[in-house]
Structure formats: structure tokens, C-alpha cells
Amino acid sequence: MMRFIAAAMIEARQLSKVFTGPKRTKIHAVENVSFRCEPGQIYGLLGANGAGKTTTLRILATLLQPTAGTASVAGFDITREAQKVRANVGFLSTATALYDRLTARETIEYFGRLNGLEGEPLRARANELMQALGIVEFAERRCDKLSTGMKQKVSIARTLVHDPPVMIFDEPTNGLDVMAARTIVGFIRDCRTRGKTVIFSSHVMSEVEKLCDVIGIIHHGKLLIEGRLEELRERTKQPDLEEIFVQTVEQREEAVKDK
Amino acid sequence: MNFRRIAIIYRKELRDALRDKRTIVSTIVVPILLFPLLTIGFGTLAAKSMVKMQRETSSVMLLGETNSPSLAEAIRKVENIEIVPPAADYVALINDKKLRAVVEIPQNFERDLFAQSTNRPAVKIYYYTGEVRSQMAIRNVQKVIREFSDGLVEKRLSASGLSRDDLKPFDTREENVAAPTKVGGNLIGGIIPYMIILLCFVGALHPATDLTAGEKERGTLETILAAPVERSEIVAGKFFMVLTASLITAAVSLASFTATFTLPFVAARELGKFGKSFSFDLSMTGLLGVFALMIPLAVMFSAGLLALATFARTFKEAQSYASPLIAVVLMPAMAAMLPGFEPSAKLALIPILNVSLISKDMLTGNFQWGLIALVFASSCVYALGALSLAVAMFKRESILFRT
Numbered sequence: 256m257m258r259f260i261a262a263a264m265i266e267a268r269q270l271s272k273v274f275t276g277p278k279r280t281k282i283h284a285v286e287n288v289s290f291r292c293e294p295g296q297i298y299g300l301l302g303a304n305g306a307g308k309t310t311t312l313r314i315l316a317t318l319l320q321p322t323a324g325t326a327s328v329a330g331f332d333i334t335r336e337a338q339k340v341r342a343n344v345g346f347l348s349t350a351t352a353l354y355d356r357l358t359a360r361e362t363i364e365y366f367g368r369l370n371g372l373e374g375e376p377l378r379a380r381a382n383e384l385m386q387a388l389g390i391v392e393f394a395e396r397r398c399d400k401l402s403t404g405m406k407q408k409v410s411i412a413r414t415l416v417h418d419p420p421v422m423i424f425d426e427p428t429n430g431l432d433v434m435a436a437r438t439i440v441g442f443i444r445d446c447r448t449r450g451k452t453v454i455f456s457s458h459v460m461s462e463v464e465k466l467c468d469v470i471g472i473i474h475h476g477k478l479l480i481e482g483r484l485e486e487l488r489e490r491t492k493q494p495d496l497e498e499i500f501v502q503t504v505e506q507r508e509e510a511v512k513d514k
Numbered sequence: 515m516n517f518r519r520i521a522i523i524y525r526k527e528l529r530d531a532l533r534d535k536r537t538i539v540s541t542i543v544v545p546i547l548l549f550p551l552l553t554i555g556f557g558t559l560a561a562k563s564m565v566k567m568q569r570e571t572s573s574v575m576l577l578g579e580t581n582s583p584s585l586a587e588a589i590r591k592v593e594n595i596e597i598v599p600p601a602a603d604y605v606a607l608i609n610d611k612k613l614r615a616v617v618e619i620p621q622n623f624e625r626d627l628f629a630q631s632t633n634r635p636a637v638k639i640y641y642y643t644g645e646v647r648s649q650m651a652i653r654n655v656q657k658v659i660r661e662f663s664d665g666l667v668e669k670r671l672s673a674s675g676l677s678r679d680d681l682k683p684f685d686t687r688e689e690n691v692a693a694p695t696k697v698g699g700n701l702i703g704g705i706i707p708y709m710i711i712l713l714c715f716v717g718a719l720h721p722a723t724d725l726t727a728g729e730k731e732r733g734t735l736e737t738i739l740a741a742p743v744e745r746s747e748i749v750a751g752k753f754f755m756v757l758t759a760s761l762i763t764a765a766v767s768l769a770s771f772t773a774t775f776t777l778p779f780v781a782a783r784e785l786g787k788f789g790k791s792f793s794f795d796l797s798m799t800g801l802l803g804v805f806a807l808m809i810p811l812a813v814m815f816s817a818g819l820l821a822l823a824t825f826a827r828t829f830k831e832a833q834s835y836a837s838p839l840i841a842v843v844l845m846p847a848m849a850a851m852l853p854g855f856e857p858s859a860k861l862a863l864i865p866i867l868n869v870s871l872i873s874k875d876m877l878t879g880n881f882q883w884g885l886i887a888l889v890f891a892s893s894c895v896y897a898l899g900a901l902s903l904a905v906a907m908f909k910r911e912s913i914l915f916r917t
Contacts (some may be wrong), residue, residue, distance in 0.1 A: 275912070319911050342742035350582050351740065352733030356533040357526070368522045369741045397533075413737070 264421050264452035265292035265315060269324035272310050273474075284310040286476040287324065292440050292452050292469070294420070297443065299467030300456040301500060307476040308456035309348070314348040315454065322500035329452075338390050342370060345414030348425035359390050359409045362398060362417055370417035384412040387460050404435040411442050424455040428462065440466060456493045464496045473501050515750065519743050523751025531721055531755060540720045541759045545713050545767035549774040572614035572651040573598045575607075578582075581623040585637075588662050589617060598612060608642050614651035616640040627666070672864050695878065704851035706771060707873035709766050711866060712840070715810055715815045717763025718756050719836055720751040721821035725752045727832035735914065749908045750822065753901065756816035764808050768801070800876035803886065807869050809892035814865065815843075817900035824907040827916050850874040862888040865896045 272285040280462040285307045302308045313319040315328055326333045329343035340352040353362055363381045372380060385391045388408045392400060398409065414422065424443060428436040443466060446453050457463050463470055464484065471481035480487060480503050484496065493499045531537040539750045579586040598613065607613035617747055618638040620626075626635040637659060642648035670799040671677060729735040736749060819836060826832035846867035849855055857871040875882065907913055 311913075316740050318736065319915065338742055338872070340741060344740070346740035348736065350733045351737040352735050354526075354530060355732065356530045361526075361529075364724050365522070366741055369519060369743055371742075417742075444661060 263291040263327075264294050264330075265290075265298070265326065265454055267291075267311070267315070267324070267326040270314055270326055271322050271323040272307075272314060272319065272320045283476050285314070285321075288473070288476070288478045289324075290471055290478060290481060292454050294452045295447055295450045296468040297447050297453040297455055297466050299463040299470045300454065300473055301458070301460070301463045301496075302456070302469055302473035303458055303504075306458075306473045308458075308473055309425050311473070312346075312348070312423050312456055313453065316344055316423050317341055318346075329419075338469055342417065343419050343421055345417075345419040345422045346385075346425075347414045347423070347427050349427065349429045349431075350425070351410065353398040353409055354420055356397060358393040358395050358397050359401065359405070359412075360385070362409055363390075363412045366413045367416040372417070379449065380416060381412075383452050384415060388412050398407045403431065404438060407431065407435050407438055411439070420451055422451050422453045424453070426456055426458070428457070428459070460495075460500065469487055469499070470496070474504050474507055477507075479507055515744065515746055519747045520750045523738075523743070523748060524754045527721075527725060527752060527755035531724075531759065534724070537724070538761065541717045541763045542766055545717070545763050548713075548768045549709075553774055560702060567647060568594070570594065570647070571596045572647055573612070574651055574655060575600060575604050576720060577604075577616060577620040578623070578660055579623065581619040581621055582627075585619060585623070585659070585662050588658050589655060592658050595651060595654060604640065605762065608640060609649070611642070611645065611647075614641070614645075614648045615655060617655055620793075621682070636712065637638060648769045652717045654760060698873050700777065703869075703874040703877035705849050706803075706877060707870040708847045710768055710769060710804065710873075711811065711870055712844060713767040714760050714764045714812045715819075715840065715843045718760035718812065718816045718819050719833075719840075722816060723823040723826070723829055723832040723836060726820060726823040727826040727840040730826075730914075731828045738864075739914070745908050746905050749905050753817055753820055753904060756820055757812055759811040760816050761809070764805070768805065772801070794795055797877055799877040799881075800879060803876040803881070804873045807873060807886075807890060807893065808840045810890065810897045811866065811869050813897035814893065814900045816899065817904045820905040821900065821907045824904065825913055825916070846870060857882070857885050857889070859885065861886060863892050865893065869893060 267288055267290050270285055271283070274282040274284055276282045284475070288311060290298070300308050300311065310319065314321050315326055315333065315339050320334060320343065324467045325363060328340045331339040331343065333340050349355045354365075357365065360381060363384060364377060367377045367380055372430050385394055388411060390405075390408050393405055398406060401409065403447065422443070424439075427443070431439065443453060443455060447468075455463075467484075469481065469483055470487060472479045480490070480499075482490070487496075487499050488494065491499045491502050493502055523844050537745060543916075571594045572658055574589075574592075576586055576589060577600055579600075589595075601607065604616045608616065616639070618640070620635050620637070622633075623635045623637075626633045629698045639652055639655065641652045668678065671680070708915075726735075729738070739745070819839075822835050822839075823832040843866060846864065847870045849867050850870035850873065855871065857868070857875055861871060862885055872886055872889045876886070
């Protein structure tokens with residue numbers, strides 16, 4: 256239904272973020288970034304470390320406030336309606352850890368409660384997620400006793416507990432072993448199948464190539480190019496994503512130098 | 515601000531803390547054990563070393579023994595001392611603690627004494643000031659010398675037809691009329707607020723650092739920030755948890771302290787070893803009052819520590835910021851133990867110090883309601899200040915995402 260009401264579930268309009276670094280230096284982490292993400296699509300933000308991916312996604316998840324520009328997520332403004340944005344977003348990154356001393360079930364229920372669920376609906380939702388993700392057998396175990404893969408599953412359940420229409424993944428597979436990474440990738444695909452709007456950041460070309468419907472290449476805080484993989488191939492005359500990425504970044508560097 | 519969500523966060527933090535051994539130890543176990551262990555341990559140790567010292571014989575050197583055989587004879591009979599033969603390097607021996615004291619009887623001592631010459635003889639005692647054993651040795655020696663001198667006085671008095679009473683024509687008698695609460699309060703009234711203030715702070719220290727800097731370090735802060743809760747609600751939930759820990763620590767320590775000093779088998783027995791009886795009657799209303807005043811103080815500690823620890827990047831960093839603060843809290847808390855330091859309207863405005871002074875006053879059964887109200891009000895103002903600082907810190911992204 257949302258598809259008909261709001262075409263763009265995520266719309267970033269000239270987002271900029273300036274950090275104050277050591278000795279009052281200004282660091283332009285994100286500069287004038289605009290893009291749109293549609294329901295049922297995976298938008299991939301591709302960039303090297305420090306390119307501004309995490310900052311962009313943190314702004315969308317309302318963890319950070321933009322210095323300039325704005326964005327709307329699920330129809331809500333990220334600065335004026337941050338609370339409503341968070342209620343409509345599932346945010347997962349390698350930095351979003353779980354509470355060691357809570358069990359898997361308690362973790363899921365805790366975030367369910369914070370999202371306004373209570374009593375029987377909360378229980379039902381937690382059970383449903385635990386069944387779907389295969390958490391049931393370790394549901395009563397404390398999170399510090401779980402393996403990385405198990406933790407990932409609990410984290411996924413945590414992001415899904417309020418069934419958000421928008422999913423934001425910040426380098427979700429970073430530092431994970433193959434099996435744990437596969438769980439995440441499978442889960443991201445699943446989100447698309449269910450019509451969710453997904454934005455996803457990575458510096459791993461193959462992952463982006465396999466998963467994403469639309470790809471945006473971000474470098475030094477600027478969105479250099481975006482489009483479907485075929486479009487990018489056409490525009491750059493390069494066969495695969497790695498070549499596309501390298502050429503785009505190099506052209507940009509030269510352009511900056513010439514100035 | 516939504517109270518339902520604050521309650522959810524608070525309950526979760528409470529459950530989390532109850533599963534954390536370090537929090538349990540610092541809020542409950544330490545305050546329970548502290549007072550009995552301190553009094554028993556210290557009492558036993560002090561009593562033991564006193565007894566040991568009293569039994570120990572100390573070596574004393576006698577110089578010029580032949581100048582007064584009768585005085586020398588008396589000194590030789592002093593208990594627990596051993597007379598060693600004269601040596602020239604007695605100063606060095608005292609400094610090396612091989613010799614406790616030297617008694618020097620001057621030449622012509624007896625002649626000067628009995629001839630009643632203008633030459634007033636002086637017995638010299640060399641000792642090591644500040645050294646307990648040396649001082650105990652000379653105390654025993656001095657007692658004998660005084661007896662010797664008293665004997666002489668008596669002889670001289672009777673020779674002139676006088677008695678001892680002539681030296682002291684009347685007596686003075688002292689009687690304590692202060693209520694037992696005031697006596698007990700004065701004895702330990704200063705220690706109680708000091709201990710409780712300190713433990714209130716220590717009780718808040720661990721949870722405050724764990725719930726902020728600790729969460730940053732473990733990466734759970736980003737998880738909770740992404741949930742649909744307001745940052746002020748997160749701070750509020752965490753704050754109530756830290757406050758709970760702080761107040762539990764204060765309550766537990768107060769209970770443990772009261773038990774230690776009222777149950778006859780703990781403190782009284784230890785202190786009884788010194789042969790004195792102590793009265794520990796305290797004003798119960800005062801005790802309740804102290805606890806009431808601790809609440810705004812605990813709020814200030816909890817919120818202040820939360821603000822400070824929020825700034826830190828890691829648990830360790832937070833602890834290194836907070837630990838020196840113990841000294842800052844200690845100083846004003848100790849002020850109540852200083853004699854002659856009385857609460858006043860000006861002092862009522864100084865945080866921590868005001869509570870410790872007025873608490874001592876209340877424990878001695880002295881209720882200056884105007885000042886008590888002033889202390890409570892100013893503590894509340896400081897508490898609110900700390901609380902708004904904590905919220906402000908938590909809303910600054912440059913602090914939450916400090917790298």
C-alpha cells in the first residue's frame with residue numbers, strides 16, 4: 256500500500272555533515288548527497304573506508320543530525336520527526352551490539368517494548384521471529400554466550416521486531432565469517448522480497464554487485480555516480496563493478512587536481 | 515518524555531545490573547562488610563598491638579646511677595623495662611631504636627637535693643618523640659620518678675608540720691549533663707555522614723560508568739539510540755538505575771553501620787578491649803533525616819557521574835575521570851569530623867559539606883529546621899543542575915560518537 260502513497264521511502268536532499276576535528280579543523284564527511292530509495296529495492300552505497308557511508312546512514316537513522324540539507328524516511332523528516340523515523344526503521348551495523356547480560360528472548364522483547372509492543376502481541380511477535388530465524392533453541396541463553404552467527408540472528412530479530420518498512424544496513428557483513436555473512440545477505444534479500452525499502456553500505460564489490468538494484472558510489476563525502484548496474488556499465492564502458500568504481504574515483508581525483 | 519519507555523529502560527537496566535557481579539559487589543556486598551570488618555579488624559589489630567607493646571620490655575639506660583642510688587633503685591624496679599649498661603653512643607642507639615630511653619641523674623644530685631642548695635637538680639630523660647614504644651617507656655619511668663619526688667615532698671611537708679591536703683585546699687568535681695544521644699552523636703556523628711556520603715558516591719560510580727562509557731565501548735549505545743526512544747528518556751532510565759544503586763548502597767551501609775555499633779557483640783566488644791565503655795545512642799529521627807538529605811545528594815552524584823562518564827569513550831577512561839573525584843567528595847565529607855566546624859547559612863550552600871555538617875548536627879539530636887531546609891533546597895538545586903548536564907551531554911552527538 257505504501258508503494259502508492261509515497262514512491263520514495265528514503266529521500267536524501269543535499270545532505271551535508273561537517274565534523275570538527277582536532278585543532279578545530281573542519282572535516283566534510285558528507286557533502287551535498289542526494290538520492291532516493293524505492294520500496295522493494297536494495298540501494299547500495301559503495302565506497303572505501305572513510306568515504307562517508309557510515310555518516311550518511313547514521314544521519315538517515317537519526318543518530319546524527321545533518322549540518323545542511325535534510326532527508327525524509329518513510330515520509331517523516333529526519334530532523335523534525337526523528338522519533339517517528341526511528342519507529343519506521345530497522346538499523347543494523349557492525350557497531351550495533353547486543354546487551355551481554357540479556358538473553359536472546361529478553362533482547363528481542365526489550366526492543367519490542369521500546370517500539371510499543373506489549374503483552375500477548377509482543378510474545379507472539381518475538382516467538383514468530385525466533386522461529387523464523389532459528390533462535391528458539393538458544394532463546395534463553397545470554398547474549399555473551401552466543402556465537403557470532405547466533406548474535407547476528409538475534410540482531411536481525413531486534414531490527415525486525417517492529418516490522419519496519421525501511422531497513423538501513425551499515426556494512427553489516429564487516430568482520431563476519433562466511434556463514435554469518437551469508438545469513439545477513441540472505442536476510443537482506445528477504446527484506447526486498449517483502450517489499451521493504453533497503454539501503455545498504457559496503458566496500459565489498461562482489462556483495463554490492465550481487466545484492467543491489469541501484470548502486471551509488473561515494474567518495475570523500477560526495478556521491479559521484481548512481482544508477483542500476485547496467486546503466487553504470489553503459490556510462491563508464493567498464494565490464495564489472497570494480498572497474499567502474501576505480502575509473503569513477505580516478506576521474507574524480509584528476510578533476511580535483513586539474514582545478 | 516514518555517514514562518512508560520523510561521520504565522522499560524529502567525527495568526532493563528536493573529535486570530542487567532542484577533546480573534552484573536561487579537555492580538552487586540560495589541552496591542551491596544562492600545557496604546555490608548565494610549563496617550563490621552573495619553571495626554573488628556581495626557579493633558583487633560589495635561588491641562593486639564597495644565597488648566604486645568605493653569608486655570614488651572624496653573631497654574632503658576641509666577647514667578649517673580651512683581649519683582642517687584635510691585632513685586636508681588626505684589627505676590630498676592619499673593615493670594617491663596630492662597636497664598642496660600651505660601654507653602657513650604646512647605643518642606645513636608635511641609635513633610636506631612635499639613634503646614628506648616636514657617635517664618641521666620646529674621652529679622651531686624642527692625647533695626643538691628638534701629642540702630637545699632640554690633642549685634636545683636634536674637633529671638634528664640632522652641627519648642624519641644613520636645615513637646610509641648619510646649614514649650611508653652618514659653611514661654613508666656616518669657611514674658616512678660614522680661613517686662620518688664612525692665615521697666620527698668611528703669617528708670618535707672611533715673618536717674614543716676604540714677600535710678598533703680594543705681597543698682590542695684579544695685576539690686573540683688565534673689559531671690556530664692549532656693544527653694546520651696548527644697555524647698554518642700558527637701563521638702560517631704561525624705563518621706556516619708562521612709561514610710554514607712562516600713558510599714553513596716562509590717555506589718553510583720560503577721553503574722554510571724558501565725551504563726554510558728561501558729555501553730559505548732561495547733557498541734550497545736548505538737543500538738539503543740536507533741530505537742524509537744528519546745535521548746532524554748534513555749538518560750532518565752539510566753539515571754534512575756544509577757540512583758537506585760547509590761541509594762541502596764547508602765541504605766545498606768547505614769543499616770550495616772547501625773548494626774555494627776548497636777549489636778553488643780561487634781563494635782562494643784572490640785572497643786571494650788580498651789577498657790572504656792562507649793555510648794552509641796543516636797537520634798533515630800536524626801538518622802531518618804540524614805537519609806532524607808542523602809537523596810538529593812545521591813541524585814547529584816548519580817547525574818554528575820552519568821554526565822562525566824558519557825563524555826568518556828571507554829569504561830577505563832570514565833573510571834580514570836571519576837576516581838580522582840572520590841578525593842573531591844572525601845574532603846567536604848570529612849569536614850564534619852573536624853571539631854568546631856558548625857553548620858551555618860553560608861556553609862549550607864556548599865555542596866556535600868552542607869549535608870555532612872547538618873547530618874552530624876541532626877545525629878546529635880540538634881534540629882535547626884531553617885538550616886536543614888536550606889541544605890535540602892540547595893542540594894536539590896545542585897542535583898537538578900547535574901541532571902540537566904547529564905541530559906545535555908547525552909544530546910550532544912559529538913560526545914556520544916566521540917572517537
